[in-house]
Amino acid sequence: MENAALLNAIIKNAIDGIITISDRGIIESINPAGCNLFGYQPEEVIGENISILMPAPYKAEHDGYLDRYQRTGEAHIIGTGREVIGLKKNGDKFPFRLAVSEVQYSGRKIYTGFIHDLSRQKEAEEQLKEYAAHLEEQVEERTQSLTETVHALQQAKEEVSLSLEKEKELGQLKSRFVSMASHEFRTPLSAIQLSASLIDKYSQPFENDHIGKHVVKIKNAVGNLTTILNDFLSLEKLEAGKVEPSFTSFDLVKFSEEITEEMQMMAKQNQNIIYQHTGIQSIINLDQNLLKNIIINLVANAIKYSGENTFIEFNTEIGDNICILTVKDDGIGIPENDQKHLFEAFFRAHNIGNIPGTGLGLNIVARYTMLMNGKINFKSNVNQGTLFTLSFPI
Structure with a gap:
């Protein structure tokens, strides 16, 4: 009884339609999914010939499969690739894949069809x-x-x-x-x-x-x-004052190497980012998220404002109570008259041409640096490149 109840529950809740027919093609049962597919209530199809669910010429083909199954005992498992067209109650047609198999039940043969709707496919x-x-x-x-x-x-x-x-x-x-x-x-x-x-x-x-x-x-x-x-x-x-630094200890060298590898994928053709660390100490106590944003902004700018076939130098150094980070490029540089405005929001130098940007990156870098009690300085000459130097007390 438990097995029968379990089987009935599986059939009732199956996503695909499940239908059983007699050896004469008469529908004996249909699950809810099958009813939804064809638009019928169970009592409207049970007792009817399977042809009620199939338009021509699929009805004749299906009758042929059933006849051959009875004569030879060889099932035509349509689910292996055979597609047929179903006929809904309202006259609409839809494609589905049908697998048919024989089941011995109460001393007689019945045939079970598994219906998989292909409409969406x-x-x-x-x-x-x-x-x-x-x-x-x-x-x-x-x-x-x-x-x-x-x-x-x-x-x-x-x-x-x-x-x-x-x-x-x-x-x-x-x-x-x-x-x-x-x-x-x-x-x-x-x-x-x-x-x-x-x-x-x-x-x-x-x-x-x-x-x-x-x-x-x-x-x-x-x-x-x-x-x-x-x-x-x-x-x-x-x-809005929603950025609060969260200081944690981490390996600066490993951290910087991962960022370098990530940014190298964004570099132009034959642009190379060279990372070096000075000092035997590598553990520092800063906000990893803020520092990562700072480094990515500076290296991204170096990539953006430098040409192909150039080198970008990214260096870190840990000394007595101080961590120093530098990013140097050989790009277009910053005009002297623009340098005093460099960290202002929305400001962009006058020699950038059509290079896209918001003018917010360096403003964010400077403010993140201040949140970690750091300082930022730079040196730049037009067409000779730019060097950014950040120092953090540790």
Whole structure:
């Protein structure tokens, strides 16, 4: 009895449809999933011929399978690849995969069919065909839309920068902008990033270079927008006093080597990040998250503002009661007239051209450094590079 109850519960709660028919093709039972698939109540199909659930020519084919099964004893297990079309009560047709097997029950043979709905799979296949046919056009449209969004966001940032006359107004405007950016940009950016990844995945069988090129454009544009949003969110947290350093002991050398490896993947062609540590001591007590953000910002700037085939030097040193960190590049440098404004929010040097950015990175670096009681200094010459030096008491 327990086994029968268990079997009945499994059949009743199965995701796929399960149906039993007699050796004459008469439906003897159908589970709830099967009823939902075909749109019938159990009493409407039990006692009817299986043909009620199949349109032509699948009815004739199924009758042939059943007849051969009775004559030869060889089952036609449709689940191994045979697909058929089902007929719903309302006349709609839908594809499904059917596996049929013989069951000995109460001294007679009955046949059990397992029905797996293929509607969603077929819809997905059809959509994929449509995506492939119109993929390049969609990518162009999305790229154009994303470019306009980047331009609009850049204009919004510039307008905010120009309108900030007082500290109180600055906080209010940034709060409103960050709130808007979080809700209005993050969700569509995530959707665009996911769509780009899916397009890249679905387009692989077609080996179309144009598709790959535009997918890269989308991902790069999304990356730029995400960086802008992250900068604004970090600044807002700092302004609101929500950033509190959490000092822990950790291995600075291992920590720095991991960041160097991570940033090397972002470097331009033949750009090399060289990391070196001075001193026998490697354990320090600082906030790992804040320090990582500082290093990533400085190294990312070195990558961004330096050309290909260049070296970026990243050094750490632990001495008596002090930890020194330096990042040096051979990039475009900072004009002398701009250097006094370098750590101001939204400020960007006049020689950066079309290189993307928010003008917030170094402001965040300076403030994170101060939160850990550190100091930051720099030396820079146009077209000769920049050296940042940070020192932390330990």
